[in-house]
Amino acid sequence: MLRKVLLHKSGCPQLKRCFSVSNNLLEKHNCKVLVVGGGTGGCTVAAKLTKWMKKDEVIVLEPADKHYYQPLFTLCGGGIKTVQDSYKSMQSVLPPKAKWIKKAAGKFDPDSNTVTTVDGDIITYDVLVVATGLQLRYEKIPGLVDALEKFNNVGSIYLPQYAEKTFKVLQGFKDGDAIFTYPQSPVKCPGAPQKICYISEDVLKSMGKRGGAKITYNTSLPVIFGVKRYADALWEVVKKRDIKVNLQTSLVEVKPDKNEAVFENLETKERFTSGYSMLHAVPPMSPPDVVTSCKQLVNEAGFVDVNKDNLQHVKYPNVFAIGDCSSSPNSKTTAAVAAQAPVVHAHIKAFLTNDKSSLAYNGYASCPLVTGYRKCILAEFDYDLTPQETFPIAQNRELWSMYVMKKDFMPVLYWNLMLKGNWNGPQIVRKMLRLGF
Structure with missing residues (x-):
């Protein structure tokens, strides 16, 4: 009753002013190309576009302050790198000619060529690039x-x-079962779950703890790796280092107060419980909810529904996707984005100039x-899981040179070439090293 009296005495004009102020705070933006996501794919495509487009014709919608080079997280988990090595400020990596709107997407509307931010700003575009990556769903495992x-x-x-905590877990490990997992979902960098297993085994060995450790890798996949050439090599690695591998085995629950993990055999549907002294868990992943909720944009699995050859949307010709959120059936890695970026850029430019492009992505x-420590197998392959090796040597071996390239060379290439739009993958290097063949 008191509230009604106060509202009556204050009058409607004050309420109207409140609503008016809120409406005035909302902004409208227009651009030729809107890139949603400032990760690897978003930054790389934006950099390529701004080389020939005018200032502020490209908008990047991204709420984060930091840009992470995520492939280093695995090395952070093994104490080889630190998290401080893995990031730079978002401002420093976005192309200066692009307009950065530091907000998150709240709604896609491809029928009206708009994206609305979470706080209500409306961005109208001629071309949309969805580069949101995947979200980590740790909460999906109780x-x-x-x-x-x-x-x-x-x-x-x-x-x-x-990732930093993982190395602390290794340092605190004494003996017992060390279990590593791969979830029942698509994941970014699908090799990482077993990389940290191998690195951890080496860490424990260097600390003199390997003798008391029983190491198990439980993967939901039916194979240790999708490409047979490298899978054969990895089976030799786990055999030599006494690492047990359970295929089609998915983590479904963790009971941390009991140091127990519950797994499901995906073939038999039976569940079993394993005790652990250490557990490394990889979460299920999916495109962000803002993407999956736009049914016009996504396929049944929630990924942006694009043609796998040009990464252009199957229904909306002015919509493209790059990286982990796209439906293209490639392995979701940073190297894949490097190969996708020139294709996406070429077809966006063709769309804007009423031209055509024949450039195609082969799933690299x-x-x-x-x-x-000091060992790496460099796997390279295409949509057909056919090896596409860059160097004129057998890459299905543990090589020190590939380790150095991963640890020291690739981060430099990423920050100084790729994010500036100047790296399209190793095709040219491959041709040079193989004398054009």
Whole structure:
């Protein structure tokens, strides 16, 4: 009753002013190309576009302050690199000719060529590039978030704070079961879950703890690696280093107060419980909710529905996707983005200039499978899982040179060439090293 009296005495004009102020705070933006996401794909495409487009014709919608080179997280988990090595400010990596709107997307409307931010700003575009990546769904595994936040024997290399924690878990390990997992979902950098397993084995060996450790890699996949050439090599690695591998085995629950993990055999649907002294868990992943909720844009699995050859949307010709959120059936790696970027750029330019482009993406991806300190198998392959090796040597071996390239050379290439739009993958290098063949 008192509230009604106060509202009556204050009058409607004050309320109208409140609503008026809120409406005035909303902004409208227009651009030729809107890039949603300031990660690897978003930065790289924006850099290529701004080389020939005018200032502010490209907008990058990205709320984060930091840009992470995520492939280093695996090395952080093994104490080889630090999280401080893995990031730079977002401002420093975005192209200066692009307009940065530091907000998150709240709604896609491809029928009206608009994206609305979470606080109501409306951005109208001629071309949309969806580069949102994948979200990490730790909460999908009951008990996992508590285990990561409150217990000192569970780690995960997919977030910077948990990557650093993973090395602390290794340092605190004494003996017993060390279990590593791969989830029942698409994941970014699908080699990383077993890389940290191999690196951890080497860490424990260097600390004199390997003798008391039983190491198990539980993967939901039916194979250790999708490309047979490298899978054969990896089976030799796990055999030589006494690492047990359980295929089609998915983590479904963690009971951190009991140091127990519950797994499901995906073939038989039977569940079993394993005790652990250390657990490394990889979360299920999916495109962000703002993407999956726009049914016009996505396929049944929630990924942006694009043609796998040119990464152009199957329904909206002015919409493209790059990186992990796209439906293209490639391995989701940074190297894949490098190969996708020139294709996306070429077809955007063709669309804007009423031209055509024949440039196509063949599904190239690369996975530097670090197998320990100073050892790496460099896997490279295409859509058909056919090896596409750059160097004129057998890359299905543990090589020190590939380790150095992964640890020291690739980060420099990423920051200084790729994010500036000047690296399209190793095709030219491959031709030069193989004398054009």
